[in-house]
Amino acid sequence: MNWKEKLKEEIKRARDASFEFSQLATEKKNEFLLILSSLLEEKKDRIIHENSKDIEKCRKNNYSKAFIDRLLLTSERVSKMSDSLKRVALLKDPVGEIFHQDVRPNGMVIKKIRVPIGVIGIIYESRPDVTIEAASLCIKSGNCVLLKGGKESINSNRILTSLIKEALEKTGINSNGVCYMGASGRQSVRYILKMKEYIDLIIPRGGTSLIETVSEHSLIPVIKHYKGVCHTYVDRDADLTMAQEICYNAKVQRPATCNAMETLLVHIDIAKEFLPDMVKKFRDAGVEMRGCPETLSIVDAIIPAAEKDWSEEYLNLILSIKIVKDVDEAIAHINKYGTKHSDAIVTSNKKTAEKFLLSVDSACVYHNASTRFTDGGEFGMGAEIGISTDKLHARGPMALEELTIYKYLIYGNGQIRS
Amino acid sequence: MNWKEKLKEEIKRARDASFEFSQLATEKKNEFLLILSSLLEEKKDRIIHENSKDIEKCRKNNYSKAFIDRLLLTSERVSKMSDSLKRVALLKDPVGEIFHQDVRPNGMVIKKIRVPIGVIGIIYESRPDVTIEAASLCIKSGNCVLLKGGKESINSNRILTSLIKEALEKTGINSNGVCYMGASGRQSVRYILKMKEYIDLIIPRGGTSLIETVSEHSLIPVIKHYKGVCHTYVDRDADLTMAQEICYNAKVQRPATCNAMETLLVHIDIAKEFLPDMVKKFRDAGVEMRGCPETLSIVDAIIPAAEKDWSEEYLNLILSIKIVKDVDEAIAHINKYGTKHSDAIVTSNKKTAEKFLLSVDSACVYHNASTRFTDGGEFGMGAEIGISTDKLHARGPMALEELTIYKYLIYGNGQIRS
Numbered sequence: 012m013n014w015k016e017k018l019k020e021e022i023k024r025a026r027d028a029s030f031e032f033s034q035l036a037t038e039k040k041n042e043f044l045l046i047l048s049s050l051l052e053e054k055k056d057r058i059i060h061e062n063s064k065d066i067e068k069c070r071k072n073n074y075s076k077a078f079i080d081r082l083l084l085t086s087e088r089v090s091k092m093s094d095s096l097k098r099v100a101l102l103k104d105p106v107g108e109i110f111h112q113d114v115r116p117n118g119m120v121i122k123k124i125r126v127p128i129g130v131i132g133i134i135y136e137s138r139p140d141v142t143i144e145a146a147s148l149c150i151k152s153g154n155c156v157l158l159k160g161g162k163e164s165i166n167s168n169r170i171l172t173s174l175i176k177e178a179l180e181k182t183g184i185n186s187n188g189v190c191y192m193g194a195s196g197r198q199s200v201r202y203i204l205k206m207k208e209y210i211d212l213i214i215p216r217g218g219t220s221l222i223e224t225v226s227e228h229s230l231i232p233v234i235k236h237y238k239g240v241c242h243t244y245v246d247r248d249a250d251l252t253m254a255q256e257i258c259y260n261a262k263v264q265r266p267a268t269c270n271a272m273e274t275l276l277v278h279i280d281i282a283k284e285f286l287p288d289m290v291k292k293f294r295d296a297g298v299e300m301r302g303c304p305e306t307l308s309i310v311d312a313i314i315p316a317a318e319k320d321w322s323e324e325y326l327n328l329i330l331s332i333k334i335v336k337d338v339d340e341a342i343a344h345i346n347k348y349g350t351k352h353s354d355a356i357v358t359s360n361k362k363t364a365e366k367f368l369l370s371v372d373s374a375c376v377y378h379n380a381s382t383r384f385t386d387g388g389e390f391g392m393g394a395e396i397g398i399s400t401d402k403l404h405a406r407g408p409m410a411l412e413e414l415t416i417y418k419y420l421i422y423g424n425g426q427i428r429s
Numbered sequence: 430m431n432w433k434e435k436l437k438e439e440i441k442r443a444r445d446a447s448f449e450f451s452q453l454a455t456e457k458k459n460e461f462l463l464i465l466s467s468l469l470e471e472k473k474d475r476i477i478h479e480n481s482k483d484i485e486k487c488r489k490n491n492y493s494k495a496f497i498d499r500l501l502l503t504s505e506r507v508s509k510m511s512d513s514l515k516r517v518a519l520l521k522d523p524v525g526e527i528f529h530q531d532v533r534p535n536g537m538v539i540k541k542i543r544v545p546i547g548v549i550g551i552i553y554e555s556r557p558d559v560t561i562e563a564a565s566l567c568i569k570s571g572n573c574v575l576l577k578g579g580k581e582s583i584n585s586n587r588i589l590t591s592l593i594k595e596a597l598e599k600t601g602i603n604s605n606g607v608c609y610m611g612a613s614g615r616q617s618v619r620y621i622l623k624m625k626e627y628i629d630l631i632i633p634r635g636g637t638s639l640i641e642t643v644s645e646h647s648l649i650p651v652i653k654h655y656k657g658v659c660h661t662y663v664d665r666d667a668d669l670t671m672a673q674e675i676c677y678n679a680k681v682q683r684p685a686t687c688n689a690m691e692t693l694l695v696h697i698d699i700a701k702e703f704l705p706d707m708v709k710k711f712r713d714a715g716v717e718m719r720g721c722p723e724t725l726s727i728v729d730a731i732i733p734a735a736e737k738d739w740s741e742e743y744l745n746l747i748l749s750i751k752i753v754k755d756v757d758e759a760i761a762h763i764n765k766y767g768t769k770h771s772d773a774i775v776t777s778n779k780k781t782a783e784k785f786l787l788s789v790d791s792a793c794v795y796h797n798a799s800t801r802f803t804d805g806g807e808f809g810m811g812a813e814i815g816i817s818t819d820k821l822h823a824r825g826p827m828a829l830e831e832l833t834i835y836k837y838l839i840y841g842n843g844q845i846r847s
Contacts (some may be wrong), residue, residue, distance in 0.1 A: 380841025423798025
């Protein structure tokens with residue numbers, strides 16, 4: 012068998028296993044999660060050993076420090092992965108929930124119930140923690156999962172996947188339900204993206220180019236976890252101390268995350284009062300700022316923003332600043348340049364806030380809080396597989412419920428249509 | 430401007446209008462529907478006149494009788510369209526529903542509310558009734574709609590769209606929110622399918638080749654309304670009189686619909702008792718039957734089924750018949766050859782029924798009822814824009830709720846993340 016045939020066989024086996032997975036008892040799934048949690052602790056040395064091969068290769072090939080840090084597994088990080096499995100075991104099983112039940116005039120009973128999606132393909136970069144996270148959430152929600160991590164993490168992912176399969180076998184669950192698609196690079200990704208008979212959903216997690224390639228080539232529905240160009244709009248009626256704290260937090264606390272602020276919008280009437288202090292605070296924190304002409308006329312030593320700055324996801328200590336004449340201009344700017352991720356308004360005016368919240372077309376819209384809260388854990392979901400920037404099926408943080416869909420069960424006693 | 434620039438301008442204007450549409454008051458939307466309903470009655474003669482141009486052209490070009498029948502508008506049919514608008518006006522507005530509301534430990538209030546999807550493109554064949562149906566359901570659910578009907582219906586659709594726009598204007602709603610994409614053929618469809626910045630969802634309605642072309646070329650999420658290869662499985666424990674009625678109804682009552690039965694599966698233990706009468710009834714109704722070897726050994730004058738028969742959507746008085754050894758074989762057959770649309774079991778054994786209902790991976794799974802009930806009206810939705818055979822966002826009949834998504838509104842008082 013060549014790699015294509017082998018891959019197809021594996022994916023078909025996962026599809027076959029998906030009917031069993033969809034009906035697994037909650038206790039069985041939790042047992043698997045706890046066994047896997049123990050296995051990660053037991054085999055920690057081997058995991059770290061395999062990971063070190065990946066790390067060494069990346070060091071030799073001069074990968075960036077940030078890249079290697081995301082790839083690195085330490086004793087502490089493996090324990091964190093092990094702990095996260097225990098937490099997923101505690102989460103409520105979404106499968107089987109009855110959305111509603113209706114008796115039709117002809118006596119038929121229609122039940123709408125929550126079911127797993129089926130077979131989910133996760134395509135991600137070289138972050139071995141995603142392997143465990145994605146597998147645990149997919150399996151807890153009754154799905155089979157095809158994992159395709161970055162090629163630099165191959166040794167780490169191979170050992171982790173073999174432990175996932177071992178835990179499945181120990182629990183008496185068909186281990187074909189999890190499959191690591193090790194075959195080489197983009198070529199195999201493109202092949203996978205055509206397998207619409209066997210795969211129900213593709214979730215790409217990673218940089219812009221990965222996500223664009225996947226969207227472009229996929230015949231399978233995709234939920235994109237695209238970039239977060241997040242805004243904070245400081246309104247005329249804002250409490251400026253609160254605004255300063257929220258903006259500082261949104262930009263500085265963890266600038267590399269998708270929910271960090273990339274553009275600050277300021278109402279013209281308070282710009283002169285608000286900006287000088289705010290800019291000083293940012294400068295002290297090492298933030299490079301790029302402003303519109305009005306901003307430059309108020310604060311100095313700021314680089315002029317180019318048109319492309321307004322749609323840039325810096326993921327770094329860089330911020331674009333624009334002065335707007337009112338909330339409508341702020342809303343229009345966000346709906347034009349934003350990425351439907353997370354945006355905030357700071358204002359004491361409830362009417363202005365409500366207008367902003369309803370009009371900004373983003374998954375998460377905040378009033379008087381930092382955009383940094385867009386996160387499955389912070390939203391009370393207990394975990395997350397990512398943050399959807401699409402407008403179909405799921406928006407914002409995706410966890411167990413978002414990995415399910417519904418079906419209709421219809422109970423009759425001989426009804427026919429006239 | 431060339432047609433591409435013109436089309437892009439129109440689509441951009443619809444995107445801009447979508448922010449207004451998403452916040453339209455229910456009364457405003459209903460007012461529009463009722464005005465349009467009256468307009469259709471008032472302008473009936475002109476509608477029929479425009480339609481007759483399309484009909485004449487198709488007759489000259491020897492289109493099939495069935496094709497021309499779907500295209501034809503009569504006085505009665507226009508009145509039916511007018512009435513359907515009154516019914517949509519009576520339906521509950523889904524927008525603004527609060528799914529849940531949660532106070533986080535830090536005091537932030539998170540509300541998950543139902544919102545329109547935004548801009549929806551409907552690509553369909555030459556059926557002018559779809560123009561009115563799609564526009565009314567999209568607008569009632571707060572969406573803007575781009576309509577692209579088959580080229581043979583151009584005159585009919587132009588007059589209908591101009592009436593939709595007239596009704597919007599009379600209600601004081603931005604008429605850019607509805608746009609008929611009249612530019613020529615497949616070339617313009619492909620162009621539209623790349624406009625991911627402006628369109629949120631594409632719904633193709635029509636034959637297999639239309640849907641496959643759309644799925645293959647779209648960079649925008651697509652919900653497929655694909656074919657219905659629907660099964661009825663008559664179990665060993667079936668009430669055979671009930672089974673006969675259900676099977677007859679599922680095949681004969683309206684064979685051209687996607688929820689009609691295409692394959693009959695029969696348990697081997699009752700096949701000799703059940704099949705002869707059933708086959709006679711079908712034959713009397715003019716049904717052509719194609720059977721597996723076991724079927725042929727029980728009843729004669731039946732054509733042998735070829736492998737491709739099991740995945741054929743006949744949409745006609747043709748039926749494939751297969752004898753299976755148990756419910757498991759029936760389930761496996763359906764999950765292999767079915768299209769995740771509608772499938773039924775006839776049995777008096779509750780355990781067998783439950784196994785079938787949970788294991789068959791279709792949008793609608795029936796116990797002791799005809800698959801013909803898969804329909805928005807029959808499900809109590811009051812209307813339908815089609816039947817999804819995908820497993821993401823919406824399964825089965827799609828109506829108003831299925832044309833919406835959610836967003837999170839988060840209310841804080843200065844919360845920042847630590």
